Amino acid sequence: MAIEKMSIAKALNESLRKALEQDPKVLIMGEDVGKLGGVFRITDGLQKDFGEERVIDTPLAESGIVGTAIGLALRGYRPVVEIQFDGFVFPAYDQIVTQLAKMHARALGKIKLPVVVRIPYGGAIGAVEHHSESPETLFAHVAGLKVVSPSNASDAYWMLQQAILSDDPVIFFEPKRRYWDKGEVDTEAIPGELHKSRVVREGSDLTLAAYGPMVKVCLEAAAAAAEEGKSVEVLDLRSMSPVDFDGIQASVERTRRLVVVHEAPVFLGVGSEIAARITERCFYHLEAPVLRVGGFHAPYPPARLEDEYLPGLDRVLDAVDRSLAY
């Protein structure tokens, strides 16, 4: 066992380092990923150690970054590209949706596209426009893409390597407000499956399902609820495509209540799909309708309003109360 305490940022950095060491075909590409080590320093020191041929500063062009990554993948490389901020993925959205997602199927499975697109996402860092978005639904909706998001250092370390090892394109959403949160990472453990959810707190009255940045909020909410005598289970979904419906179902069959929480807008969000599926699967187990807590059908607001916009402890607890009131 090799257990170390490290931040999510450091875990991602170590994970990339390991991937570069283990497979000469792995490449890192993006804006400022070289000397600067990325604006969040996730690639810190990697260019120094692996050289400019492996850790590649690209021209400032997202469509170019993903488009060329597709070409490199067709040539046998495994590019891990960094999109600097969530709001800047859209110049590359065309390449991701029309090309990256569909090529494997179009080639009758004869070609593989092992491209990882890393995107720091989500709010609560006081940033300006386009730096705080949660566009995961837009990717999860597209067949051919896998979409995941770690919520802690261990998952950051392992899920990124699993994503790089995957022969499918993976959109890897990094909860940027959690980059500096520390946790234990066992660098020799056998990781769980990339797309399996995990119960991070057991409970019997209600299930809170979340991923990425909201897992911590849900754990806090569960702790607060416990003080009021409510037993809340917290499920870290970890993957938005595919979604581990079996894991959610198992939890809901125990607790009979489900609240899904994410920063992204509720309307047509990942939570909507989960609510629909779980209603189908667990109709006779449910004591209350599946509730969703998330962002509004409004542009992500200026920083001084983000605390109101983002679901916090109170909004999650409010939903817990509403569910328990049925």
Add this chain to the structure above:
Amino acid sequence: MTVESTAARKPRRSSGTKRAAGAANAAKPAAATAQTQDAEPQLVQLLTPQGDRVDNAENAEFASFVADITTEDLRGLYRDMVMTRRFDGEATALQRQGELGLWASLLGQEAAQIGSGRALNDADYVFPTYREHGVAWCRGVDPTNLLGMFRGVNHGGWDPNLNNFHLYTIVIGSQTLHATGYAMGVAKDGADAAVIAYFGDGASSQGDVMEAFNFSAVYNSPVVFFCQNNQWAISEPTERQMRVPLYQRAQGFGFPGVRVDGNDVLACLAVTRWALDRARRGEGPTLVEAFTYRMGAHTTSDDPTKYRRDEERAAWESKDPIQRLKAHLLATGGADEAFFEELEAESEAMGKRVREAVRAMPDPDTMAIFENVYADGHALVDEERAQFAAYLASFEGGE
């Protein structure tokens, strides 16, 4: 062909025989410093770093565009640059004090912005990035309006149509297409106006910018693409964005490109006037590359010591746009000490006003989240607004 008009050919020819040396310098910005700049033929320059007027045949056509500039005008340009730098410094300080979440400083780029900004007519329309504080100044936008988005109270904070100064654009390069479309509209209207789009050297790598170049060429739109090549796109030097000097790119799209000394306010004014004039005359787009330098960090979140050598900045300091004009004004007797002292006091007062205004800037009302999402209203927004209002009310009442 408009592209081959005399005016269009002039700057390219002026870069003529010594192009190879110039191109080599362009690929290595650190080398294109004080020693080599005077020898850079492709750089339109009307004031040397020492503040002397440049008077040669190559620049003559551009110089003719500032022949009317009086000493008083020069003092005005100087004032604009000093006030802009002061405002910028104030904003940087406010960020450090926690009053702003972020600031993108224009330090070092005052001449490029004031020169180009003062070339504009009222009817012209500006599409800026997030760093065009000097251009905003020229347009008469209240400087405190620029701070709202950096403080986090709004995403813009001014009515673009009041001063024909569009909202700041953070997504790199997007605005070049908006400018092109706007210019297409101006042309359709037969209006006597031009459009100017600002962007950086890094942005020139974006597909949107190439598409803007192409659309504007194809539709012969009255737009000036004003690139401030400040040598860096966060940590990436221009070598990572291009292998051909930026201004030359225009040629491939079929319109002229000019490189101007971006630290020379007079040259920036002249070249931009020339380009706007072409646009208004129906001769189509122009690319102006203002060769300049970002003296500070990319933004207050950036740490340039990770990727940039101190000597590079030092070399550019000797080309400071403000010092240059000051030297010129002093040498020609265009301004006396009293002028500089008065200006100092004026900029001090403006700094104070900005500080106070920012500290007094109220946070937006929570319900502003739901405002202006649609022009015509939307049932889902109404529903969520009502739910959220009820939730907040219950919360307050329940305490």
